[in-house]
Amino acid sequence: MTTWAVKLRGEDVYLGAATREASDRPYYLRPPWRSLYSDRYETMVVRLTCDDGTVGWGECLAPVGPEVPKAIVDRLIAPILLDAGPLPPAGAGYAGAGYAGYAGAGYAGHAGATGHAGAAGAGQGHTGAGAGAGNRGAGRAGAGQDDTGAGAGAGHTGAGRAGADAGHTGPGHTGAGHTGAGHTGAGRGGADAGHAGPGHTGAGPGHTGAGAGAGHAGAGAGHAGAGAGHAGAGAGHAGAGSFGVDPRAVRPWWARLSGLMRERGHLGGHQADALAAVDIALWDLAGKAAGLPVHALLGGAFRQAVPTYVSGLPVPDNAARAELARKWLADGATHVKLHLGHGVDEDLAAYDAVAATGIRVAVDAHWAYDLAGALRLGRALDERGAWFLEAPLAPEDLDGHRELAAALVTPVAVGETMRHRYEFRQWLQARALDLAQPDVGRTGITEAMAIAELASAFHVPVAPHHSVGLGVVLAAGLHVAAAIEAMPAFEFQPGPFPVANRILTTPLTGGPGSFPLPTAPGLGVDVDISALVEDQ
Numbered sequence: 001m002t003t004w005a006v007k008l009r010g011e012d013v014y015l016g017a018a019t020r021e022a023s024d025r026p027y028y029l030r031p032p033w034r035s036l037y038s039d040r041y042e043t044m045v046v047r048l049t050c051d052d053g054t055v056g057w058g059e060c061l062a063p064v065g066p067e068v069p070k071a072i073v074d075r076l077i078a079p080i081l082l083d084a085g086p087l088p089p090a091g092a093g094y095a096g097a098g099y100a101g102y103a104g105a106g107y108a109g110h111a112g113a114t115g116h117a118g119a120a121g122a123g124q125g126h127t128g129a130g131a132g133a134g135n136r137g138a139g140r141a142g143a144g145q146d147d148t149g150a151g152a153g154a155g156h157t158g159a160g161r162a163g164a165d166a167g168h169t170g171p172g173h174t175g176a177g178h179t180g181a182g183h184t185g186a187g188r189g190g191a192d193a194g195h196a197g198p199g200h201t202g203a204g205p206g207h208t209g210a211g212a213g214a215g216h217a218g219a220g221a222g223h224a225g226a227g228a229g230h231a232g233a234g235a236g237h238a239g240a241g242s243f244g245v246d247p248r249a250v251r252p253w254w255a256r257l258s259g260l261m262r263e264r265g266h267l268g269g270h271q272a273d274a275l276a277a278v279d280i281a282l283w284d285l286a287g288k289a290a291g292l293p294v295h296a297l298l299g300g301a302f303r304q305a306v307p308t309y310v311s312g313l314p315v316p317d318n319a320a321r322a323e324l325a326r327k328w329l330a331d332g333a334t335h336v337k338l339h340l341g342h343g344v345d346e347d348l349a350a351y352d353a354v355a356a357t358g359i360r361v362a363v364d365a366h367w368a369y370d371l372a373g374a375l376r377l378g379r380a381l382d383e384r385g386a387w388f389l390e391a392p393l394a395p396e397d398l399d400g401h402r403e404l405a406a407a408l409v410t411p412v413a414v415g416e417t418m419r420h421r422y423e424f425r426q427w428l429q430a431r432a433l434d435l436a437q438p439d440v441g442r443t444g445i446t447e448a449m450a451i452a453e454l455a456s457a458f459h460v461p462v463a464p465h466h467s468v469g470l471g472v473v474l475a476a477g478l479h480v481a482a483a484i485e486a487m488p489a490f491e492f493q494p495g496p497f498p499v500a501n502r503i504l505t506t507p508l509t510g511g512p513g514s515f516p517l518p519t520a521p522g523l524g525v526d527v528d529i530s531a532l533v534e535d536q
Helices: 067-082 250-257 269-290 318-330 344-355 371-384 398-407 421-429 440-457 471-482 497-502
Strands: 002-008 027-029 036-038 041-049 055-061 305-311 335-339 360-364 412-414 490-492 514-516
Touching: 002 067, 041 067, 041 269, 055 269, 055 440, 055 471, 067 250, 067 269, 250 269, 250 440, 269 440, 269 471, 305 360, 305 471, 318 335, 318 344, 335 344, 344 360, 344 371, 371 398, 398 412, 398 421, 421 440, 440 471, 471 490, 471 497
Parallel strands: 305 335, 305 490, 335 360
Antiparallel strands: 002 041, 027 036, 041 055, 305 514
16 A cells, blocks of 8 residues: 655646735635635545555545645554555455454454354354364464364464465365355465365466355355365465455445544544545455446446536636636536635625526535524525525534524535534434535545435435545546436536646546546546656
């Protein structure tokens, strides 16, 4: 796993240099908004590389201080995900005992139906049966333990955190059978030596089983008869890495990794941002392993082109805003969002100038109003038929948003500050939002889809938020947006878009009006590493 804290310059700063005071500091405030801003486009990028060279790319939203989520990935997430060992090949079966085994299956042994003809259990691994009885995989600390057991097939060497898998040293199983799992991978620094008995020996394709290379497929499939043997190091055996993690097990890994700091109050925030990048990279690997785009893995796309709205008209006055809106209309845009929050009268003047061009207008108030001001603005927007009012109150004010949403016809849009379904559940249950806006750069793909499904139960549409994220997280957002049924539009950021494309080997196309749906396996993008460090 490799991480980059990326800081790139664009032709203009986010939301426009003309809309803020000049600053010589790396981060600064731009009143009336509360947040810190940067003159560079900052983000954090993750690369996961499998043993066969397959690469998965991830990115999180980190508009300031990308060193923070980078440090979280490097110090907290990567050691758990990789345990200082490489990922197995993307086409490999599930592998490895050690203290992880199958991802999401507790802390030890093989999960699945059974292990080697026996139930998986924490630290118990394989229980063995028949003439090959007595094979017991190592638990967390059981590196290289060899239970000779009974019968001619004795002697699986376990694959703990250290040591190597010596394979089968006897004449093979005579009826134990493998059920549901591949062979245990090697330990931390070891290699899978294969089975050296009279079965198949040496390197080879391994047991890929049924499905997408998923080790030994099916409970009870087994290998009957003496000398059936198993292939040595290769695709079916995951090889090195004490987890033997299959990168396709994205949701089990999300469940495991999201718990690392959960009990310490960090299910959200920078911890969630860091995990979002890793989650996106795992989905990219899963798609490449399956030969499918991510939206197909999510259950299929509802649309082949993702509709968008233009976010921001970063010019200093209303006449210039109206002129820029006309340009976007000519380029195919139908909707625009104004970044306002400057006071009710000033915001309405900007709205009126832009709406007069014929484009549909939404307002992002950047959390600037109190309830009284937001009610006044919202009622005026009701009269004008505004598309939606985004982020009107302080982001933690659930009750205020509920009261506001109940009072207005204009939909209240909220969600970019939230990282997980549990936050959204409270807002949805309270009817405090009418349009949900999760940002995939903060939720990851796994949780974004969970949020979308939760919102659908409340009949609330989802318009994924996207701000200064670059090409990887933009591609991830498009896959998610395509896979959500009630998805009115995805946010298109004209300012960051050229910079987003600059890090990709093949630029994304589209923008105003819509994006074509990526169709290549995984996210459908690859990263030019040299572009990640050009301004460092």
